[in-house]
Amino acid sequence: MLALRDEAGFEIAGECGGFCICGTCHVYIARSEQAAFSPPSEEESELAAFLQHYGPDSRLACQIPLASVPEGLTIHIAPEE
Numbered sequence: 001m002l003a004l005r006d007e008a009g010f011e012i013a014g015e016c017g018g019f020c021i022c023g024t025c026h027v028y029i030a031r032s033e034q035a036a037f038s039p040p041s042e043e044e045s046e047l048a049a050f051l052q053h054y055g056p057d058s059r060l061a062c063q064i065p066l067a068s069v070p071e072g073l074t075i076h077i078a079p080e081e
């Protein structure tokens, strides 16, 4: 989330600062590409499921360690909640 917002300049609110309580870092990453990093925790899954634009490719960007993101990964920013 911080890399997308602070380094790449994407408009991601990240209101909770990465503590997995706001859902304002909602992104979409194809399931096939998610295999490269850890699956969502129960906490992340529960929060994401309540998001208005939730889908099968939903992830919370703040819960994905930057070091685990493969080069060339395609990330789509979800509509604002």
Ligand code: FES
Residues within 6 Å of the ligand: 001, 013, 014, 015, 016, 017, 018, 019, 020, 021, 022, 023, 024, 025, 060, 061, 062, 063
């Ligand atoms: S920044 Fe709040 S859930 Fe990711």
